[in-house]
Amino acid sequence: MIRLLIILVLVFGTAVLAPRFISETDFVQFVVGNHTVELSIISFISLSIILIFAFFALEWLIRKLYRIFTGTSSWFGGRASKKAEQALEQGLIAYLLQDWKQANNAFNKTEALTHSQLVRNLYAANVALKLGELAQAQDYLATSEEQTNHSKQSDPVKLYQAQMQFELHQYQRALDTITDYLEKNKKDPAALRLKLHCLMALKEYASIQPALKKAEKYNAFTSEELINFKQQYYLAMFSKSANEQGLAAAKQQWQDIPKADKKETALLGAWLMVLAKQHEDQEVEALMLEQLKHNNIEGLIQIATDLPKVSTPTLCKELQKRLQKSPDNRHLMILLGLVACLNEDFELARKALQPHQAQLSLAAQHRLAEALAQTNDLNGAVAIYQQTQAVKSLPSQVPAN
Template sequence: MKYAWIIVLLLIAGLFIGPLWDGNTGYVLIAVGNYTIETSLVAAVILLVLAVIVLRVIWGFIMRLVRGTAWGMKWFGQRRNSKAQQALTDGATALVHGDRRSASSAFNRSWQLRHDGTVALFASYAAAANEDYPQARKWLQHAPNPTELQLAETLFTLQQHPEQAEQRLTEIKELRQRYPQHPQLLRIALQAYEHLHRWDEVLASLTDAERLEVMTATERSELAERAYRERFLAIGREGPPALAAFWKSLSRDERRTASIRHAYLNVLKTYQLVEAADKIAARGLKRGDLKLAQLLDKQLLVAGIELRDYLQQQLKQHPEDGLLLQAMGQIAIATKEWALAERALRRASELVPSRRVWLDLAKVYSAQGNSQAALAAYEKAELGTH
């Protein structure tokens, strides 16, 4: 405001000094009906400025009187609330469309017009989405429920510094008990549990992860497989009987879940429990609990009698099934039947070419001493070509 007045004064001084210096002050002629007014340009400008100032003073006085009345207070209050609500709506719309900076600006306008705790929460969320955590914390001071400050503070801190999860693990657990419906808290808790290899906590949280939809079905399945694999590995160190007993202790639905079955197969192969892995894979395929394509990609097949019989029966019915041929090729690799493996995998590479097929075929060629063919297969695996 100070600079504006300086500019106005300089302009007025220029109006005075310029014409006087030139010797021509100029004039203004105003004609209204039979009346005329003639004055100098400088005087006209000064009168105009004075008129504007007087009108502003009068208008301000009138508005003050109006605001002092019950009607005026109600009208201006409704006007401010309307503007604040519109700014809040604009901010929410911008947030939905992913424009977080515009949303933050709109929430700030709404707060200036009306100090509403809900607006402060929206503004805090927008600031956190922009990774402006200091500003997000400031907004939280105006939140309607101060007891939620600890929750928000923990969320902001772990988003900004995920490496602090180990020091705040107890706090995370307590907050999960107090806010079991909070998806963002659950997401951060799962990340912390996985980072710290707290697989029991991960498994205990998977049901809530599905209910609150904090991750996709694929992400949830992969996380469950990793967690169960670690659980099976730990129990397997006690010996095969302990591992088998734990598997049987799971519910029927758990044992039929593909991710859990994959994890169990992986650990059975790790501990070279071929007979058990053979039954789990073969019976899972027969019942439709497992998909052959996934077993092939994860290399979970073993050279067991029951699985081999199942695949051979399927090949009699579907001799040109590329996945069945690839499976037979992998089993032949396990039993070092290189000629059989080569025939099956070469045909599979024609029917269902994939990186896994070419890698398996390269392994067969290497075992046969055909380095040139092995190199060509490796190149095709890397390029993903046929």
Template structure:
């Protein structure tokens, strides 16, 4: 509304002053250095307006020319970023499809732009490693910042995948002393010790893992079985296990009394020919809820003919849990220990009927 009023006002002024100016245009005389310039007032105003317009156009042109290099540079930077982002996206897709050669090349190309540089280097390092370009992978990993925990994780992980778990454990040890709260590094550290078969060092790290909560409660329930059975049995075979040792006594009582630890001790006793003691230990500690997690390690214990008590216990559980395939798997294992191969075969068939995933372990 205000604009309309202003427009009407301007039109009214033009209608009023227009005839007056045309009737009496007036004139302006300018004398400079012997030169005389005469023109009407309207002509002078028109010239001034034209000069101002030309000056503005010249300034715009000069500004455009002045900023042209920077604009060109920004354009090429934008093009470079676009190509890098496109290569990163395509590299991620190739990485997901496990097309390592393509992923390594594309992720290497994506490094031309600094955005997400560290993540790109990590993925490019893994892709190059899986593609067999170990020298390039090492260069990419070495370029990662030393202060980042992810750098140590990638270095150790690649060492483990090359079968150099002991070097990975040695690499992570000082880092874990400085940054024991890093859950990802802690988990990898325990895994490296396990792969390197450094069982005593592994047991020594358990209190730190529990205190710093490297694993959730459900994860640790599974992790126990990946640590204690093999660690205890191996230390016993090496003559280095003692329940009075510092590395054992420093464990929480719940850990020392766990079913996973009992399976490790039973495994060791059975390998030493103490099959009756091994069976008694299993009967006293093994519970129905533990059978599923314990099965991969339980089936490796050579009990021989000392299976009567354990078999009775499993048969008792089956009365109320007839659809539990893991119980039939245990019965199959116990029958095989006594040489009753037909009974073992029938029990294993029953186990696969209820728990088909047991086929991944193979028959006892």
């Protein structure tokens, strides 16, 4: 651009000053050894402009020849670059369509790209991961990390890199990356969620509570996501304490959690799961009877579906008494069947659950299948298992009946 401006100034200056110089009789004289060259001023200026253009042309030709002979360019370089750009476009479209094999083939043809390498490597790493090519995914990710260090756009891609590291089970690296990202993006919901999942994977339970409070403050989770995460967190924390320090330590942790959390059915279920695994049957039954007094029937159904085998005879009798008063209460009948499974009274479980099979969750249907198998109805048990497996294989967009 600067060269072009200089040329334009010379051209327009010549056009303006030419009339004056033409009327003058002055000459420019060059003496080289015994040779003398005389030029008029207008001829000298015209020759200077021609020489400048000649110099630029010679410079371009030298650069072109240098690139050809040093192998830094080729006659087909432009064509290769264009093909690489088309492959990148095809790969991105295949990625959006979740056609991982086609996307992987396309990304492998984009090595000739001189730009967008960071984006290409991030997408290629994710595609390789989807195809189970872990080594290839790690190579792409490592390359993208090197490129990020020299990129002005490092912050926007750090979150994606941390997600990829997490999916490749590089939990500590993912935590370091996301912690660095959060220094400048303290309120980013996705980053706060990912940090919590990294801490969970690393079993750093002591660091989860403050991070969880921050995530709740900035609405990083939906209400359902928050309950699910807390359930996993409390279950893992209580189980670790009970196994390593004894049940008393786990009970103290249960007492220390917020009262609002204790009222959540899923979180209570996590605590009952720990008690059941520690064979604290009486305490499990006492807490379930308390929920029954508060008529939390649907909550108890959810809890009983997930609990391991536990002896709760008093609860079973109490449910039977209630059913004598309300024999058409479907939820009470389902709860009785699930509790009977916990007590290994499979005949009672079959009679209570089988009439309401259509209303059972997948997990509750597995309980029914267990009861059928234990009462020698193997065909009925196999039919239920096949049906539940078929429902699980349905796409997520199709609701399970």
